[in-house]
Amino acid sequence: MSIAATTTTKATTTEATTPSSFSPSLGLDVALSTGLQFATLPDTSFGIEVTGVRWDVHDPEVVRLLTLALRRNLLLVLRGQPCPSEVQLDAFLRQFGRLVLETEDGAAHYSGHRNQGGPASQMAIESKQYMDRSADNTGSTLYAPGTDGISELVWHNDQSHRPMRKVVSVFEALDVEPGVTPTEYRDLYxxxxxxxxxxxxxxxxxxxxxxxxxxxxxxxxxxxxxxxxxxxxxxxxxxxxxxxxxxxxxxxxxxxxxxxxxxxxxxxxxxxxxAPRLVHQWSTGDLVLWDNIGLQHRRGAVPGGQRRYMRQHGGLAE
Ligand SMILES: [Fe+2]
Structure with a gap:
């Protein structure tokens, strides 16, 4: 279903001052002031595409809609928005709950991982290392396959080996080539x-x-x-x-x-x-948030030299 179809099907007004549009993909009225648009993903029983996210706009209605979308669809593909800085991403995600980094467990985990240097995206592109930490240390990790590549990552929930569970995982394609190794998800609910x-x-x-x-x-x-x-x-x-x-x-x-x-x-x-599955084929700029309790993910081996620079944010804690 196209994004356009989600915004033109029905126009309604929930309150005199809040014009909105019914989104069949989300099954809810979406206030036009939020700028959000939702579209279903093809050939999958979960996941939804979201456009119109603005990092510096902190609107409780945006938080409400994205929370509902995540509850209902388990995975959000945010597309078309500019690449957020670490500070912008942190501030945006704080509206939804506790950052893992800002918990006692997360602070202990990430405290030894600070790097000095430029912005996160620059570091990923310039370092071409398998794994790096962001300069601002929000708990983000940067991944690039380097010349040796990266071995397969089997089905997992992020940080299941730690006592404090991560509720929402966040992964972003900073710069990827067409047909890059996808990430696969499955629904354990x-x-x-x-x-x-x-x-x-x-x-x-x-x-x-x-x-x-x-x-x-x-x-x-x-x-x-x-x-x-x-x-x-x-x-x-x-x-x-x-x-x-x-x-x-x-x-x-x-x-x-x-x-x-x-x-x-x-x-x-x-x-x-x-378990229903979803294969996410990454495009540069995609930022995917998912329910890390009910979804597991994996990916195949990434060949050396593939352009696949990714950023994993520390995510949200329970
Ligand atoms: Fe993971």
Whole structure:
């Protein structure tokens, strides 16, 4: 559906002073003053495209609409807006909740990661390194494949290896070539809602164990877990339950290794068969926000020399 179609279908006025237009993509009246337009994405059951975002306009109605859009569609593709500075992006996202960076957990995590230098986008383009930190240190990480490329990233929720969950993830294409390696998403809410009763009963009230992949393995540095989360984690705002088990999960707490491996294999078979998917093909300037509780993401290997400069913002905490 085209963006134009979303704005011309119906014109209505919710209040005498608030002209609005019905957006069939969002299913709501959108105040014209917000400048926002919503359009469905082709061939997918979740995700929605948003144009008209202005970083320096802090409007409660924009926050309300984007929050509703995220709840309903799980993933927002922001397109056509200028590349925000780190400060602009932080200030914009603060309207929606706590920045991970500004939590105790996030501050500890990011405190050693400051770089000195120019603006974030310049650093990504000039450094051509696999990973870099932003000059302003808002918790953003910059990625470029360099000459060696980057290996595949398996299905995951961002920072599931940490006790504090990230509710919203933010990823932006600063400068990418056509046909660049896409990011794939899948909807674990639907996978939960279609679980067979046997698996649901078996895993109810269970916890799943994660280890931080950047730390030594438990064999080298013995410990019980770096984080545990409910297998069926409810979204902290909506209460909707998802399967918070991704390809970094170690095992189900309270089960022996063989039993856990069997159950996790069964669960993964179910997820592969039922979780709706979305492949996002990046264009320069795309900024994608998604529900990091209910959606998992992955990407294939990125070949060396591919122009794929990306910025990952620290995101929003629960
Ligand atoms: Fe990720």
């Amino acid at each position: 639907t996978a939960y809602e279609t679980l067979p009763t046997s698996l649901r009963t078996l895993l109810e009230n269970r916890q799943v164990i994660y280890f931080d992949p950047r730390l030594p393995s438990p064999a080298d540095m013995p410990r019980l877990a770096d984080a545990t989360h409910p297998v069926f984690t409810p979204h902290p705002n909506t209460g909707r339950r998802t399967i918070y088990v991704n390809d970094f999960a170690d095992r189900i707490a309270g089960m022996n290794r063989d039993e856990s491996d069997r159950v996790l294999a069964e669960l993964r078979t179910h997820i592969d068969a039922t």
